Amino acid sequence: EADIYQTPRYLVIGTGKKITLECSQTMGHDKMYWYQQDPGMELHLIHYSYGVNSTEKGDLSSESTVSRIRTEHFPLTLESARPSHTSQYLCASSDPTRGYQETQYFGPGTRLLVL
Amino acid sequence: DQQVKQNSPSLSVQEGRISILNCDYTNSMFDYFLWYKKYPAEGPTFLISISSIKDKNEDGRFTVFLNKSAKHLSLHIVPSQPGDSAVYFCAASLYGQNFVFGPGTRLSVLP
Numbered sequence: 001e002a003d004i005y006q007t008p009r010y011l012v013i014g015t016g017k018k019i020t021l022e023c024s025q026t027m028g029h030d031k032m033y034w035y036q037q038d039p040g041m042e043l044h045l046i047h048y049s050y051g052v053n054s055t056e057k058g059d060l061s062s063e064s065t066v067s068r069i070r071t072e073h074f075p076l077t078l079e080s081a082r083p084s085h086t087s088q089y090l091c092a093s094s095d096p097t098r099g100y101q102e103t104q105y106f107g108p109g110t111r112l113l114v115l
Numbered sequence: 116d117q118q119v120k121q122n123s124p125s126l127s128v129q130e131g132r133i134s135i136l137n138c139d140y141t142n143s144m145f146d147y148f149l150w151y152k153k154y155p156a157e158g159p160t161f162l163i164s165i166s167s168i169k170d171k172n173e174d175g176r177f178t179v180f181l182n183k184s185a186k187h188l189s190l191h192i193v194p195s196q197p198g199d200s201a202v203y204f205c206a207a208s209l210y211g212q213n214f215v216f217g218p219g220t221r222l223s224v225l226p
Binding site: 099104 | 117119124147149151156157158159160161164166204206208210211214216217218219
């Protein structure tokens, strides 16, 4: 069973506000990911990290930024929220030492609504 | 262009019968395949996986079949239970990199 946490679970916020979505894992996984998912659509990778001080942009362009100062923590920040940012944000982590059998474990997600 | 496809957006099955969820992929280099289950307002939960060197992997009621020549995999759930009602995502990766997810299939198991 994976231990990965996201807060808040739900967030309703006005346009222009700065928000930070928190993600923490207690498994010591080096790799962490942020996905964005709209209802009925596939998961789109927006950011990932191979370890501390490593961050990369994913396949889907996003105005959000991430940081990785500690192994267990991978927060995502939106400097100025817009209605187009309304979506579900999913954080995941994986253990790269498993090689090709690496499995991603997901947090419960944050459902964001920007008014 | 989707590298991982799940052509059935939804599937309804009677309780106790078999559920078969299908997934097709385009990249023959993928070497690891996973199925995730997702309830509304929750994150995906890892269900079962299969490496490209196998053609079948079984875990309780769940069995995944891989047909590499057809670039096709399927998830069988037997017997289906109402609690299995969820969205099922197929995912593929290449040596732990570049996880690609399909759009999901919504399974409804009817009592």
